[in-house]
Amino acid sequence: xxxxxxxxxxxxxxxxxxxxxxxxxxxxxxxxxxxxxxxxxxxxxxxxxxxxxxxxxxxxxxxxxxxxxxxxxxxxxxxxxxxxxxxxxxxxxxxxxxxxxxxxxxxxxxxxxxxxxxxxxxxxxxxxxxxxxxxxxxxxxxxxxxxxxxxxxxxxxxxxxxxxxxxxxxxxxxxxxxxxxxxxxxxxxxxxx
Numbered sequence: 001x002x003x004x005x006x007x008x009x010x011x012x013x014x015x016x017x018x019x020x021x022x023x024x025x026x027x028x029x030x031x032x033x034x035x036x037x038x039x040x041x042x043x044x045x046x047x048x049x050x051x052x053x054x055x056x057x058x059x060x061x062x063x064x065x066x067x068x069x070x071x072x073x074x075x076x077x078x079x080x081x082x083x084x085x086x087x088x089x090x091x092x093x094x095x096x097x098x099x100x101x102x103x104x105x106x107x108x109x110x111x112x113x114x115x116x117x118x119x120x121x122x123x124x125x126x127x128x129x130x131x132x133x134x135x136x137x138x139x140x141x142x143x144x145x146x147x148x149x150x151x152x153x154x155x156x157x158x159x160x161x162x163x164x165x166x167x168x169x170x171x172x173x174x175x176x177x178x179x180x181x182x183x184x185x186x187x188x189x190x191x192x193x
Contacts, residue, residue, distance in 0.1 A: 012186060025051040027170070028113055028141055030161040035145045035152075041132050042113070042141030049169055050111060050141070052080040057156060059149055064089040071097050071112060078111040082149050085118030088128050091142075095131060098140035113141035117149045 002013035029048040032038055039048065057080045060067055067090050071079070083090045094114045101110040118124060124132075124144065132142055145152050163174055 012190065024160060025053045026156065026159055026161045027051045027167060028143070029167065030159070031115070031143065031156070034155060034159050035143070037143060037145060039141055039143050041139040044138070047113070047141045049167060050078065050113070051169070052078065052113070054157065056080060057082065057153070059083075059153055060087070060090055064093045068093055068097065075112075077108040080113045080115060082115045082117065082152055084149050085116050085122045085124050085144075088125055091116060091124075091128050092131065094140065094142075110140060113143070115143050115145055115152060117145050117147055117152050119146060119148075 005011050005013050026034070027049050028039060032048070056076060056078055058070075058075065060081050060083045062070075067081075071081075071094070081090075081094065083094075091114065094112070097112075098110050101107050116124065132139065161170075163170060165171060
């Protein structure tokens with residue numbers, strides 16, 4: 001590739017970087033920007049910078065019993081669940097599981113997040129909203145999103161997060177990943193000319 005680029009265009013190859021899937025994983029802060037909203041609970045910087053792979057995003061349409069079985073035993077601790085706003089049972093189950101884990105420090109840290117989809121027609125019930133806000137923003141990560149669950153899943157799937165200086169976790173991974181593959185001496189030499 002280096003020889004072909006030099007012969008065809010007179011351009012040196014400065015680096016060849018393999019893919020690193022983590023760099024394309026959205027963090028909750030990325031989803032806040034994508035959906036133009038904010039976390040209504042669990043909005044600490046640590047939570048907002050938590051990344052979720054596409055395989056860690058689950059649309060929940062099952063019963064409460066199956067949802068709790070999945071969140072406790074089958075899914076990774078860091079899973080982003082997407083539910084419709086009319087599923088009070090699942091939202092309350094999510095809140096309950098967070099509280100249960102808070103009382104049991106020997107269990108894995110609760111890193112799950114909940115994306116609740118709704119519209120002008122379908123809104124969060126006042127009772128559930130009060131329970132979410134009872135945590136003073138310090139509960140599990142919950143975000144309200146306009147639109148259907150299908151639309152939210154599609155937008156997340158089509159979204160490519162951008163590298164930004166505030167996402168220190170991704171910046172460190174990017175630097176560690178890219179640095180060995182770039183000829184910085186050649187780069188500096190070419191930019192001085």
